[in-house]
Amino acid sequence: MNKLTSTVAAVAATIAFAASAQAADYPAQPIEIIVPYAAGGGTDLSMRVLAEALQKQLAGATVVVRNVPGGGGSIGTGQSLSARPDGYTLGTGAQGPITLLPHYGATTYAIDDTDFLQLIARNLWVVLACKDAPFQTFDAFLDHAGANPGTVLIGNSGAGGANHLSIEAFGRASDTSYEHVPFGGASEALTACAGGHIDAVTATPAEARPHIESGAVTPLFVMEAERIADLPDVPTATEKGIDFTWSSWKGVIAPKGLPEDVRSTLVAALSAAVQDPDFVARMQDMGETVDTRDGAAYEEMARKDSQMAEEIIRDLGMYGMNK
Amino acid sequence: MSLIADLGLGFSTALSLTNLFYCFLGALVGTLIGVLPGLGPVATIAMLLPLTFGLDPVTALIMLAGIFYGAQYGSSTTAILINLPGEASSVVTALDGYKMARQGQAGKALATAALGSFFAGSVATLIIATMGPLLAGVALRFGPAEYFSLMVLGLIASVAMASGSVVKALAMIVIGIMLGLVGQDMYTGAARLTFGQPQLLDGMEFVAIAMGLFGLAEICQNLEDESARASSVGRVGSLMLTREDFRRIARPVLRGTGIGSLLGILPGGGATIGAFAAYVLEKRVSKTPERFGNGAIEGVAAPESANNAGAQTSFIPLLTLGIPANATMAMMVGALILHGVTPGPNIISTEPTLFWGLIASMWIGNLMLVVLNLPLIGIWVKLLSVPYRMLFPLIVALCCVGVYTVSNSTFDVMLMVGFGILGYLFMKLGCEPTPLLLGLVLGPMLEENLRRAMLTGRGDPSVFVTRPISAVLLGLAVLCLVAMLLPKVRKTREVAFEE
Structure with a gap:
């Protein structure tokens, strides 16, 4: 075994060990929420308010927001969905990057790569x-x-x-x-x-x-x-008499394949965080409409929007244009 | 009388002990992060936002505003000392400021920037106080046609700024506009010139391009030229302005303040164009335009006054329309919203304490900046006597970290390196990068507004001349063009006669 392969093996073993150890004492390191937009926008602010509330629910944890703008939100969303599924890198599941951008063809991910954890708010129009x-x-x-x-x-x-x-x-x-x-x-x-x-x-x-x-x-x-x-x-x-509704939304997502116990810890903490009266009051101050659907209902809404958007985008001849 | 009552309310708010403390804290933090470009103002404000949750909205905003102009001031400092403009508005300052520093006049350049900024800030504060409510309406009159004409004027005027050949300046503007086209087309959603790179969908990062073309290219140049390296050592020169200097900068500061205040009111790029416009004007009215670009003190005084005045008056579109002039101000809109204050046309009457308190604190913050920075000039200037072999790796490292933090992207760092090489080539070819940067900023706005004007004008190109504001701006652009070409025409005629 040459030096390189032995190093790789050692690193792999450490990672495997770390991953199994993580599940039990999660969270043992700071949790990062990637926001795919520049700091200061509505989605960024909501996630920062959520990070504060989530931190209260996970004893001793630090929750930080990292802005990865670019590509209309596809860069940051892509990064969060291709991160190691260990619960330390979460993403922001916003309507545009999840349900619209993949249809234009310039994303590295699809809606199927997304694990929907918790809806936070909708923007009414x-x-x-x-x-x-x-x-x-x-x-x-x-x-x-x-x-x-x-x-x-x-x-x-x-x-x-x-x-x-x-x-x-x-x-x-x-x-x-x-x-x-x-x-x-x-x-x-x-x-x-x-x-x-x-x-x-x-x-x-x-x-x-x-x-x-x-x-x-x-x-x-x-x-x-x-x-x-x-x-x-x-x-x-x-x-x-016109059958039409539309709203945009944002929530917390993760790459698929989170360890089961990490996922349940996270989901419990998230659903408690979005019910926190401080969180709700702060969101309302900002003019956000808090909507606390769980992962399953969140995914159902996203898939419905994605399907509706696909029809319109195909109709406009914009499907796959940036592939 | 209501002016005095309003300002009185403002000063009584801003002069409370808590607000004074946060104003000072903001100015201090802003100056530090501005001078050490490793951590930009956007990242800083983002990190500080949660800390402001517990504060009164006025106090929070006063602190953030302090960071904003502190950082702007700091970025002028690095532009002068090491040719590293951290923001679009200080690109112009680097032109003559850096030359002054190379001639041992860094202290003078920094003092000029500080005093010019303070004067401009004071005047702009008064302008907002007297005319703020009126000015809010001006931005609403600017439709797509008006913006298009303004951009045309800006681009044509920028040709006048280049000290060398007009053809080269035009070429650089066109390259800048083309680089500005990279990214997703707003009108069709299609990706243009991105070559399949999703990182390019939102366009190229301005800071990466500016730092590459100016900072890195300058380093290449200095490393090549041994005498350039030697001359940066030791020669510090006088820190104080002489009577003669004051006489020279008085008018440029006044004109810069006027232009900056006026353009700052326009939402979007107004504050940035102000610095460019003030520089061009000074060069035009100067009896010795050849000194510009070679360390003319007027070339520092005018754009510095303009960018500070513009920064101040751009709070009007920020507060009344919610349109930020740059990324830092976008963070401030965020801070407002976070505190439950939505920017809107009636903000002055619905949130008088906030509005007037902020206005008053701007003036106090500017005063603090002068007090803070005048003694620091001596220290900054000493930086220049650090041996270049130690200074340049530090600058390179700061550039990399600074560019990375803008959007946490290594792609941008590579982009900066690429533009560093390109900037070095441009230097060899005698092409100035400033018109390129202006093309990069104004080009996309030019295209956007042209197409928007065609849409809202339903395809009728006469909108540009039938709308009065637009017609005046286009007329000015034509005048500018004629003024630029006339001496050439005369010269070629003279040459013809000689033959």
């Missing part, structure tokens, strides 16, 4: 009429869009992103079509909307509230099945 738009109510909006197919300017945060696809899906459900105007982010699109440079835009209720209060924009409808507490006077598309 509202469609707003911009300053000087020729419609101010849902009915007027739909009439106008019906009479002028493909001309209503709707701002989004980039082609192929969630709020572009959501409007495409709405158009299919309501038999209308739109001109999509991409922006560098939700606040840029919202600013253009408040300045009257486009006709409508999609935003979260929290982002939209200051602009609604200033009177620059008017909410048209929310993309939920039921009216929401934040905007009780705003109708849903569903109540207007």
